[in-house]
Amino acid sequence: MRLKLLETTDPRVYDDAVRNMPITSALQGWGYGEARRVLGQTPMRYLIADEAGRTVGALQLLRKRLVPGFSTLYAPRGPALESLDLLPAVAEAIKAVAKPTDAILKIEPPVPLPAEEGSEIPESYGPFRRAESEQPEHTILADLGRSEDELFAGLHSMARRNVRTAQKLGVVAGRDDDFDAFWEIFTATNERAKLGAYPRAYYETLLREGNAHGGEAYIVLSRHQGKALAGGFFLGMGAGTYYLFGGSVRDDRVDEAGKPLKDSKAPDAFYWNAMLDAKQRGYTLFDFWGIPRILDEEKHSFGVFKMKLKFSEQRAWYPAYDLPLNAAAPAIVKALRWRKTQNNKRKRGSAEDVL
Incomplete structure:
Protein backbone atom coordinates (compact mmCIF):
# COMPACT_ATOMS: atom_id res chain seq x y z
CA MET A 1 0.00 0.00 0.00
CA GLN A 135 8.61 10.46 26.16
CA PRO A 136 8.60 8.14 29.18
CA GLU A 137 8.64 4.59 27.81
CA HIS A 138 7.14 3.04 30.94
CA THR A 139 3.85 4.13 32.45
CA ILE A 140 0.83 3.09 34.48
CA LEU A 141 -2.65 3.14 32.97
CA ALA A 142 -6.13 2.97 34.46
CA ASP A 143 -9.26 1.78 32.69
CA LEU A 144 -11.98 4.30 33.54
CA GLY A 145 -14.70 2.24 31.84
CA ARG A 146 -15.55 0.62 35.17
CA SER A 147 -18.00 2.07 37.68
CA GLU A 148 -16.81 4.44 40.40
CA ASP A 149 -17.32 1.75 43.03
CA GLU A 150 -15.26 -0.72 40.99
CA LEU A 151 -12.51 1.84 40.51
CA PHE A 152 -12.36 2.59 44.22
CA ALA A 153 -12.37 -1.10 45.14
CA GLY A 154 -9.44 -1.59 42.75
CA LEU A 155 -7.23 0.91 44.60
CA HIS A 156 -4.60 -0.29 47.03
CA SER A 157 -5.95 -0.44 50.58
CA MET A 158 -3.61 2.39 51.62
CA ALA A 159 -4.93 4.60 48.82
CA ARG A 160 -8.52 3.93 49.86
CA ARG A 161 -7.67 4.76 53.47
CA ASN A 162 -5.85 7.95 52.53
CA VAL A 163 -8.65 9.12 50.23
CA ARG A 164 -11.16 8.66 53.05
CA THR A 165 -8.85 10.52 55.46
CA ALA A 166 -8.55 13.42 53.02
CA GLN A 167 -12.32 13.59 52.70
CA LYS A 168 -12.77 13.64 56.49
CA LEU A 169 -10.22 16.44 56.83
CA GLY A 170 -12.01 18.55 54.23
CA VAL A 171 -9.57 18.26 51.34
CA VAL A 172 -11.12 19.48 48.10
CA ALA A 173 -9.69 18.36 44.75
CA GLY A 174 -10.79 19.09 41.21
CA ARG A 175 -10.23 21.23 38.14
CA ASP A 176 -8.72 24.58 38.98
CA ASP A 177 -7.83 27.72 37.02
CA ASP A 178 -5.05 28.80 39.38
CA PHE A 179 -1.99 28.32 37.16
CA ASP A 180 0.22 30.14 39.68
CA ALA A 181 -0.64 27.58 42.36
CA PHE A 182 0.17 24.73 39.97
CA TRP A 183 3.44 26.42 39.00
CA GLU A 184 4.47 26.79 42.64
CA ILE A 185 3.85 23.08 43.27
CA PHE A 186 5.51 21.99 40.04
CA THR A 187 8.58 24.18 40.59
CA ALA A 188 9.04 23.04 44.18
CA THR A 189 8.80 19.40 43.13
CA ASN A 190 11.33 19.84 40.33
CA GLU A 191 13.79 21.62 42.60
CA ARG A 192 13.40 19.00 45.32
CA ALA A 193 13.94 16.10 42.93
CA LYS A 194 16.40 17.90 40.59
CA LEU A 195 14.21 17.07 37.60
CA GLY A 196 14.52 20.23 35.53
CA ALA A 197 11.74 21.92 33.57
CA TYR A 198 11.00 23.96 30.47
CA PRO A 199 10.38 27.73 30.64
CA ARG A 200 7.02 28.75 32.10
CA ALA A 201 5.90 29.98 28.68
CA TYR A 202 5.94 26.39 27.42
CA TYR A 203 3.31 25.24 29.94
CA GLU A 204 1.22 28.38 29.53
CA THR A 205 1.20 27.87 25.76
CA LEU A 206 0.25 24.20 26.16
CA LEU A 207 -2.61 25.14 28.47
CA ARG A 208 -3.92 27.75 26.03
CA GLU A 209 -3.36 25.94 22.73
CA GLY A 210 -4.26 22.51 24.10
CA ASN A 211 -7.81 23.84 24.58
CA ALA A 212 -8.12 25.76 21.34
CA HIS A 213 -8.64 23.27 18.52
CA GLY A 214 -10.35 20.08 19.67
CA GLY A 215 -8.23 18.77 22.52
CA GLU A 216 -8.32 19.63 26.20
CA ALA A 217 -5.64 20.93 28.58
CA TYR A 218 -6.48 21.42 32.23
CA ILE A 219 -5.14 21.58 35.79
CA VAL A 220 -6.33 19.58 38.80
CA LEU A 221 -5.40 20.83 42.27
CA SER A 222 -5.87 19.32 45.72
CA ARG A 223 -6.47 21.92 48.46
CA HIS A 224 -6.66 21.77 52.23
CA GLN A 225 -8.19 24.81 53.91
CA GLY A 226 -7.69 26.67 50.66
CA LYS A 227 -3.98 25.94 50.26
CA ALA A 228 -2.98 23.98 47.13
CA LEU A 229 -0.78 21.08 48.24
CA ALA A 230 -0.77 18.78 45.20
CA GLY A 231 -1.71 19.05 41.57
CA GLY A 232 -1.07 18.22 37.97
CA PHE A 233 -1.33 19.29 34.36
CA PHE A 234 -3.35 17.08 31.99
CA LEU A 235 -3.67 16.90 28.23
CA GLY A 236 -6.68 15.04 26.85
CA MET A 237 -7.94 14.04 23.44
CA GLY A 238 -10.29 11.36 22.22
CA ALA A 239 -10.63 8.56 24.77
CA GLY A 240 -7.45 9.35 26.72
CA THR A 241 -6.15 11.91 29.19
CA TYR A 242 -2.48 12.15 30.17
CA TYR A 243 -1.01 13.41 33.44
CA LEU A 244 2.07 15.13 32.06
CA PHE A 245 3.37 17.34 34.89
CA GLY A 246 2.74 17.84 38.57
CA GLY A 247 3.82 17.15 42.11
CA SER A 248 3.18 18.14 45.70
CA VAL A 249 4.52 20.44 48.40
CA ARG A 250 5.10 19.75 52.06
CA ASP A 251 2.46 21.19 54.34
CA ASP A 252 4.39 23.09 57.00
CA ARG A 253 1.36 24.86 58.49
CA VAL A 254 0.58 24.63 62.20
CA ASP A 255 -2.61 24.79 64.22
CA GLU A 256 -3.54 27.43 66.82
CA ALA A 257 -1.42 25.64 69.43
CA GLY A 258 1.61 25.71 67.15
CA LYS A 259 1.49 21.98 66.40
CA PRO A 260 1.88 20.72 62.80
CA LEU A 261 -1.43 20.06 61.11
CA LYS A 262 -2.40 16.44 60.59
CA ASP A 263 -1.28 15.06 57.23
CA SER A 264 -4.22 15.77 54.94
CA LYS A 265 -3.23 13.17 52.31
CA ALA A 266 -3.65 15.78 49.59
CA PRO A 267 -1.66 13.82 46.92
CA ASP A 268 -3.97 10.81 47.29
CA ALA A 269 -6.99 13.08 46.98
CA PHE A 270 -5.45 14.61 43.86
CA TYR A 271 -4.98 11.29 42.06
CA TRP A 272 -8.39 9.92 42.97
CA ASN A 273 -10.31 13.05 42.04
CA ALA A 274 -8.35 13.44 38.81
CA MET A 275 -9.47 9.94 37.87
CA LEU A 276 -13.09 10.72 38.78
CA ASP A 277 -13.00 13.99 36.84
CA ALA A 278 -11.68 12.21 33.75
CA LYS A 279 -14.30 9.47 34.01
CA GLN A 280 -17.13 11.98 34.39
CA ARG A 281 -15.98 13.79 31.24
CA GLY A 282 -16.01 10.65 29.13
CA TYR A 283 -12.37 9.58 29.13
CA THR A 284 -11.82 5.83 29.33
CA LEU A 285 -7.99 5.81 29.44
CA PHE A 286 -6.09 7.53 32.25
CA ASP A 287 -2.31 7.64 31.73
CA PHE A 288 -0.35 8.34 34.93
CA TRP A 289 2.72 9.02 32.74
CA GLY A 290 6.29 8.08 33.54
CA ILE A 291 7.55 5.44 35.95
CA PRO A 292 11.15 4.18 36.23
CA ARG A 293 12.66 1.64 33.87
CA ILE A 294 14.76 0.29 36.72
CA LEU A 295 13.42 0.45 40.26
CA ASP A 296 15.83 2.10 42.69
CA GLU A 297 14.57 2.96 46.15
CA GLU A 298 17.18 5.73 46.44
CA LYS A 299 15.76 7.70 43.53
CA HIS A 300 12.90 10.21 43.71
CA SER A 301 11.18 8.39 40.85
CA PHE A 302 10.73 5.29 43.02
CA GLY A 303 8.46 7.20 45.40
CA VAL A 304 6.47 8.52 42.45
CA PHE A 305 6.16 4.96 41.13
CA LYS A 306 4.90 3.65 44.48
CA MET A 307 2.31 6.43 44.69
CA LYS A 308 0.95 5.79 41.19
CA LEU A 309 0.93 2.05 41.76
CA LYS A 310 -1.54 2.55 44.62
CA PHE A 311 -4.11 3.76 42.08
CA SER A 312 -3.56 1.20 39.33
CA GLU A 313 -1.32 -1.80 38.77
CA GLN A 314 -1.68 -1.79 34.98
CA ARG A 315 1.90 -1.16 33.89
CA ALA A 316 2.59 -0.61 30.19
CA TRP A 317 5.33 0.17 27.67
CA TYR A 318 5.32 2.69 24.84
Whole structure:
Protein backbone atom coordinates (compact mmCIF):
# COMPACT_ATOMS: atom_id res chain seq x y z
CA MET A 1 0.00 0.00 0.00
CA ARG A 2 1.17 3.49 -0.84
CA LEU A 3 0.31 6.38 1.42
CA LYS A 4 0.58 10.12 0.93
CA LEU A 5 1.13 12.88 3.48
CA LEU A 6 -1.13 15.88 2.90
CA GLU A 7 0.08 18.88 4.86
CA THR A 8 -2.67 20.85 6.58
CA THR A 9 -2.73 24.26 8.23
CA ASP A 10 -6.28 23.86 9.57
CA PRO A 11 -6.13 23.03 13.30
CA ARG A 12 -9.73 21.85 13.48
CA VAL A 13 -9.46 19.49 10.52
CA TYR A 14 -6.20 18.11 11.82
CA ASP A 15 -7.34 17.61 15.43
CA ASP A 16 -10.58 15.98 14.24
CA ALA A 17 -8.50 13.38 12.43
CA VAL A 18 -6.23 12.79 15.44
CA ARG A 19 -9.16 12.52 17.84
CA ASN A 20 -11.06 9.99 15.73
CA MET A 21 -8.25 7.53 15.04
CA PRO A 22 -8.38 4.27 17.05
CA ILE A 23 -4.62 4.51 17.64
CA THR A 24 -3.93 8.01 18.89
CA SER A 25 -2.58 10.30 21.60
CA ALA A 26 -3.10 13.87 22.76
CA LEU A 27 0.59 14.52 22.08
CA GLN A 28 -0.23 14.30 18.39
CA GLY A 29 -2.68 17.17 18.87
CA TRP A 30 -2.13 20.63 17.40
CA GLY A 31 -1.77 22.30 20.79
CA TYR A 32 1.17 20.13 21.82
CA GLY A 33 3.03 21.16 18.69
CA GLU A 34 2.41 24.83 19.40
CA ALA A 35 3.92 24.45 22.85
CA ARG A 36 6.97 22.79 21.32
CA ARG A 37 7.34 25.79 19.04
CA VAL A 38 8.20 27.78 22.19
CA LEU A 39 11.26 25.49 22.53
CA GLY A 40 12.46 26.29 19.01
CA GLN A 41 11.01 23.19 17.38
CA THR A 42 8.97 23.41 14.18
CA PRO A 43 5.69 21.45 14.08
CA MET A 44 4.38 20.09 10.77
CA ARG A 45 0.98 18.44 10.50
CA TYR A 46 -0.22 15.98 7.90
CA LEU A 47 -3.27 13.94 7.09
CA ILE A 48 -2.27 10.45 5.97
CA ALA A 49 -4.26 9.37 2.90
CA ASP A 50 -4.43 6.03 1.12
CA GLU A 51 -4.53 5.55 -2.63
CA ALA A 52 -8.28 6.16 -2.68
CA GLY A 53 -7.83 9.48 -0.88
CA ARG A 54 -9.32 8.19 2.38
CA THR A 55 -7.79 9.57 5.60
CA VAL A 56 -6.22 6.64 7.46
CA GLY A 57 -4.12 8.60 9.92
CA ALA A 58 -2.67 11.90 11.07
CA LEU A 59 0.90 12.83 11.83
CA GLN A 60 2.53 15.66 13.73
CA LEU A 61 6.26 15.87 13.12
CA LEU A 62 8.55 18.12 15.10
CA ARG A 63 11.68 19.24 13.30
CA LYS A 64 14.47 19.87 15.78
CA ARG A 65 17.63 21.59 14.61
CA LEU A 66 20.88 20.17 15.92
CA VAL A 67 24.11 21.63 14.60
CA PRO A 68 24.05 23.60 11.34
CA GLY A 69 23.31 21.19 8.52
CA PHE A 70 21.45 18.55 10.56
CA SER A 71 18.03 18.14 12.14
CA THR A 72 15.81 15.34 13.44
CA LEU A 73 12.15 14.55 12.94
CA TYR A 74 10.06 13.36 15.85
CA ALA A 75 6.45 12.16 16.14
CA PRO A 76 5.60 12.49 19.86
CA ARG A 77 3.46 9.48 20.79
CA GLY A 78 2.57 9.13 17.14
CA PRO A 79 1.54 8.77 14.44
CA ALA A 80 -2.23 8.47 14.90
CA LEU A 81 -3.37 5.58 12.71
CA GLU A 82 -6.10 3.14 11.84
CA SER A 83 -3.63 0.25 12.16
CA LEU A 84 0.04 -0.34 12.99
CA ASP A 85 0.20 -2.36 9.77
CA LEU A 86 0.41 1.01 8.00
CA LEU A 87 3.75 1.96 9.58
CA PRO A 88 6.02 0.62 6.79
CA ALA A 89 4.06 2.65 4.24
CA VAL A 90 4.14 5.68 6.56
CA ALA A 91 7.95 5.42 6.58
CA GLU A 92 8.07 5.69 2.79
CA ALA A 93 5.64 8.60 2.80
CA ILE A 94 7.74 10.51 5.33
CA LYS A 95 10.88 9.98 3.26
CA ALA A 96 9.12 11.80 0.44
CA VAL A 97 8.67 14.97 2.56
CA ALA A 98 11.88 14.87 4.61
CA LYS A 99 14.65 17.37 3.90
CA PRO A 100 18.20 16.26 3.05
CA THR A 101 19.28 17.70 6.42
CA ASP A 102 16.87 15.45 8.37
CA ALA A 103 19.08 12.71 9.78
CA ILE A 104 16.67 10.59 11.85
CA LEU A 105 12.95 10.06 12.26
CA LYS A 106 11.71 8.90 15.69
CA ILE A 107 8.18 7.60 16.21
CA GLU A 108 6.40 6.41 19.36
CA PRO A 109 3.36 4.37 18.26
CA PRO A 110 0.59 5.15 20.77
CA VAL A 111 -0.31 1.54 21.49
CA PRO A 112 0.43 0.50 25.09
CA LEU A 113 2.05 -2.92 25.42
CA PRO A 114 1.54 -4.86 28.68
CA ALA A 115 4.59 -4.73 30.94
CA GLU A 116 4.23 -8.32 32.06
CA GLU A 117 6.79 -11.08 32.29
CA GLY A 118 6.89 -12.88 28.97
CA SER A 119 5.39 -10.00 27.00
CA GLU A 120 7.23 -9.31 23.77
CA ILE A 121 7.99 -5.90 22.35
CA PRO A 122 8.40 -5.76 18.56
CA GLU A 123 11.95 -4.95 17.56
CA SER A 124 10.84 -3.40 14.31
CA TYR A 125 7.96 -2.20 12.16
CA GLY A 126 9.13 -2.47 8.59
CA PRO A 127 12.20 -0.19 8.32
CA PHE A 128 11.66 1.25 11.82
CA ARG A 129 13.99 -0.20 14.48
CA ARG A 130 13.58 -0.19 18.28
CA ALA A 131 15.28 2.85 19.82
CA GLU A 132 15.41 5.04 22.90
CA SER A 133 12.18 6.94 23.52
CA GLU A 134 11.85 10.66 24.18
CA GLN A 135 8.61 10.46 26.16
CA PRO A 136 8.60 8.14 29.18
CA GLU A 137 8.64 4.59 27.81
CA HIS A 138 7.14 3.04 30.94
CA THR A 139 3.85 4.13 32.45
CA ILE A 140 0.83 3.09 34.48
CA LEU A 141 -2.65 3.14 32.97
CA ALA A 142 -6.13 2.97 34.46
CA ASP A 143 -9.26 1.78 32.69
CA LEU A 144 -11.98 4.30 33.54
CA GLY A 145 -14.70 2.24 31.84
CA ARG A 146 -15.55 0.62 35.17
CA SER A 147 -18.00 2.07 37.68
CA GLU A 148 -16.81 4.44 40.40
CA ASP A 149 -17.32 1.75 43.03
CA GLU A 150 -15.26 -0.72 40.99
CA LEU A 151 -12.51 1.84 40.51
CA PHE A 152 -12.36 2.59 44.22
CA ALA A 153 -12.37 -1.10 45.14
CA GLY A 154 -9.44 -1.59 42.75
CA LEU A 155 -7.23 0.91 44.60
CA HIS A 156 -4.60 -0.29 47.03
CA SER A 157 -5.95 -0.44 50.58
CA MET A 158 -3.61 2.39 51.62
CA ALA A 159 -4.93 4.60 48.82
CA ARG A 160 -8.52 3.93 49.86
CA ARG A 161 -7.67 4.76 53.47
CA ASN A 162 -5.85 7.95 52.53
CA VAL A 163 -8.65 9.12 50.23
CA ARG A 164 -11.16 8.66 53.05
CA THR A 165 -8.85 10.52 55.46
CA ALA A 166 -8.55 13.42 53.02
CA GLN A 167 -12.32 13.59 52.70
CA LYS A 168 -12.77 13.64 56.49
CA LEU A 169 -10.22 16.44 56.83
CA GLY A 170 -12.01 18.55 54.23
CA VAL A 171 -9.57 18.26 51.34
CA VAL A 172 -11.12 19.48 48.10
CA ALA A 173 -9.69 18.36 44.75
CA GLY A 174 -10.79 19.09 41.21
CA ARG A 175 -10.23 21.23 38.14
CA ASP A 176 -8.72 24.58 38.98
CA ASP A 177 -7.83 27.72 37.02
CA ASP A 178 -5.05 28.80 39.38
CA PHE A 179 -1.99 28.32 37.16
CA ASP A 180 0.22 30.14 39.68
CA ALA A 181 -0.64 27.58 42.36
CA PHE A 182 0.17 24.73 39.97
CA TRP A 183 3.44 26.42 39.00
CA GLU A 184 4.47 26.79 42.64
CA ILE A 185 3.85 23.08 43.27
CA PHE A 186 5.51 21.99 40.04
CA THR A 187 8.58 24.18 40.59
CA ALA A 188 9.04 23.04 44.18
CA THR A 189 8.80 19.40 43.13
CA ASN A 190 11.33 19.84 40.33
CA GLU A 191 13.79 21.62 42.60
CA ARG A 192 13.40 19.00 45.32
CA ALA A 193 13.94 16.10 42.93
CA LYS A 194 16.40 17.90 40.59
CA LEU A 195 14.21 17.07 37.60
CA GLY A 196 14.52 20.23 35.53
CA ALA A 197 11.74 21.92 33.57
CA TYR A 198 11.00 23.96 30.47
CA PRO A 199 10.38 27.73 30.64
CA ARG A 200 7.02 28.75 32.10
CA ALA A 201 5.90 29.98 28.68
CA TYR A 202 5.94 26.39 27.42
CA TYR A 203 3.31 25.24 29.94
CA GLU A 204 1.22 28.38 29.53
CA THR A 205 1.20 27.87 25.76
CA LEU A 206 0.25 24.20 26.16
CA LEU A 207 -2.61 25.14 28.47
CA ARG A 208 -3.92 27.75 26.03
CA GLU A 209 -3.36 25.94 22.73
CA GLY A 210 -4.26 22.51 24.10
CA ASN A 211 -7.81 23.84 24.58
CA ALA A 212 -8.12 25.76 21.34
CA HIS A 213 -8.64 23.27 18.52
CA GLY A 214 -10.35 20.08 19.67
CA GLY A 215 -8.23 18.77 22.52
CA GLU A 216 -8.32 19.63 26.20
CA ALA A 217 -5.64 20.93 28.58
CA TYR A 218 -6.48 21.42 32.23
CA ILE A 219 -5.14 21.58 35.79
CA VAL A 220 -6.33 19.58 38.80
CA LEU A 221 -5.40 20.83 42.27
CA SER A 222 -5.87 19.32 45.72
CA ARG A 223 -6.47 21.92 48.46
CA HIS A 224 -6.66 21.77 52.23
CA GLN A 225 -8.19 24.81 53.91
CA GLY A 226 -7.69 26.67 50.66
CA LYS A 227 -3.98 25.94 50.26
CA ALA A 228 -2.98 23.98 47.13
CA LEU A 229 -0.78 21.08 48.24
CA ALA A 230 -0.77 18.78 45.20
CA GLY A 231 -1.71 19.05 41.57
CA GLY A 232 -1.07 18.22 37.97
CA PHE A 233 -1.33 19.29 34.36
CA PHE A 234 -3.35 17.08 31.99
CA LEU A 235 -3.67 16.90 28.23
CA GLY A 236 -6.68 15.04 26.85
CA MET A 237 -7.94 14.04 23.44
CA GLY A 238 -10.29 11.36 22.22
CA ALA A 239 -10.63 8.56 24.77
CA GLY A 240 -7.45 9.35 26.72
CA THR A 241 -6.15 11.91 29.19
CA TYR A 242 -2.48 12.15 30.17
CA TYR A 243 -1.01 13.41 33.44
CA LEU A 244 2.07 15.13 32.06
CA PHE A 245 3.37 17.34 34.89
CA GLY A 246 2.74 17.84 38.57
CA GLY A 247 3.82 17.15 42.11
CA SER A 248 3.18 18.14 45.70
CA VAL A 249 4.52 20.44 48.40
CA ARG A 250 5.10 19.75 52.06
CA ASP A 251 2.46 21.19 54.34
CA ASP A 252 4.39 23.09 57.00
CA ARG A 253 1.36 24.86 58.49
CA VAL A 254 0.58 24.63 62.20
CA ASP A 255 -2.61 24.79 64.22
CA GLU A 256 -3.54 27.43 66.82
CA ALA A 257 -1.42 25.64 69.43
CA GLY A 258 1.61 25.71 67.15
CA LYS A 259 1.49 21.98 66.40
CA PRO A 260 1.88 20.72 62.80
CA LEU A 261 -1.43 20.06 61.11
CA LYS A 262 -2.40 16.44 60.59
CA ASP A 263 -1.28 15.06 57.23
CA SER A 264 -4.22 15.77 54.94
CA LYS A 265 -3.23 13.17 52.31
CA ALA A 266 -3.65 15.78 49.59
CA PRO A 267 -1.66 13.82 46.92
CA ASP A 268 -3.97 10.81 47.29
CA ALA A 269 -6.99 13.08 46.98
CA PHE A 270 -5.45 14.61 43.86
CA TYR A 271 -4.98 11.29 42.06
CA TRP A 272 -8.39 9.92 42.97
CA ASN A 273 -10.31 13.05 42.04
CA ALA A 274 -8.35 13.44 38.81
CA MET A 275 -9.47 9.94 37.87
CA LEU A 276 -13.09 10.72 38.78
CA ASP A 277 -13.00 13.99 36.84
CA ALA A 278 -11.68 12.21 33.75
CA LYS A 279 -14.30 9.47 34.01
CA GLN A 280 -17.13 11.98 34.39
CA ARG A 281 -15.98 13.79 31.24
CA GLY A 282 -16.01 10.65 29.13
CA TYR A 283 -12.37 9.58 29.13
CA THR A 284 -11.82 5.83 29.33
CA LEU A 285 -7.99 5.81 29.44
CA PHE A 286 -6.09 7.53 32.25
CA ASP A 287 -2.31 7.64 31.73
CA PHE A 288 -0.35 8.34 34.93
CA TRP A 289 2.72 9.02 32.74
CA GLY A 290 6.29 8.08 33.54
CA ILE A 291 7.55 5.44 35.95
CA PRO A 292 11.15 4.18 36.23
CA ARG A 293 12.66 1.64 33.87
CA ILE A 294 14.76 0.29 36.72
CA LEU A 295 13.42 0.45 40.26
CA ASP A 296 15.83 2.10 42.69
CA GLU A 297 14.57 2.96 46.15
CA GLU A 298 17.18 5.73 46.44
CA LYS A 299 15.76 7.70 43.53
CA HIS A 300 12.90 10.21 43.71
CA SER A 301 11.18 8.39 40.85
CA PHE A 302 10.73 5.29 43.02
CA GLY A 303 8.46 7.20 45.40
CA VAL A 304 6.47 8.52 42.45
CA PHE A 305 6.16 4.96 41.13
CA LYS A 306 4.90 3.65 44.48
CA MET A 307 2.31 6.43 44.69
CA LYS A 308 0.95 5.79 41.19
CA LEU A 309 0.93 2.05 41.76
CA LYS A 310 -1.54 2.55 44.62
CA PHE A 311 -4.11 3.76 42.08
CA SER A 312 -3.56 1.20 39.33
CA GLU A 313 -1.32 -1.80 38.77
CA GLN A 314 -1.68 -1.79 34.98
CA ARG A 315 1.90 -1.16 33.89
CA ALA A 316 2.59 -0.61 30.19
CA TRP A 317 5.33 0.17 27.67
CA TYR A 318 5.32 2.69 24.84
CA PRO A 319 8.45 1.73 22.87
CA ALA A 320 10.01 4.06 20.31
CA TYR A 321 11.46 3.34 16.89
CA ASP A 322 13.97 5.14 14.69
CA LEU A 323 14.28 5.39 10.93
CA PRO A 324 17.67 6.60 9.62
CA LEU A 325 17.21 9.19 6.89
CA ASN A 326 20.83 9.78 5.92
CA ALA A 327 24.33 8.44 6.53
CA ALA A 328 24.91 10.70 9.54
CA ALA A 329 22.20 8.97 11.58
CA PRO A 330 24.43 6.63 13.69
CA ALA A 331 26.75 9.47 14.69
CA ILE A 332 23.77 11.71 15.51
CA VAL A 333 22.27 9.04 17.79
CA LYS A 334 25.55 8.73 19.72
CA ALA A 335 25.89 12.51 20.01
CA LEU A 336 22.34 12.91 21.34
CA ARG A 337 22.90 10.19 23.93
CA TRP A 338 26.16 11.86 25.02
CA ARG A 339 24.42 15.24 25.34
CA LYS A 340 21.63 13.72 27.42
CA THR A 341 24.15 12.08 29.73
CA GLN A 342 25.99 15.36 30.24
CA ASN A 343 22.72 17.17 31.02
CA ASN A 344 21.89 14.51 33.60
CA LYS A 345 25.29 14.95 35.26
CA ARG A 346 24.92 18.73 35.34
CA LYS A 347 21.37 18.75 36.74
CA ARG A 348 21.47 15.80 39.12
CA GLY A 349 25.09 14.70 39.43
CA SER A 350 24.28 11.36 37.83
CA ALA A 351 24.57 10.02 34.30
CA GLU A 352 21.33 8.07 34.71
CA ASP A 353 18.03 9.23 33.25
CA VAL A 354 15.26 10.27 35.64
CA LEU A 355 13.12 7.36 34.50
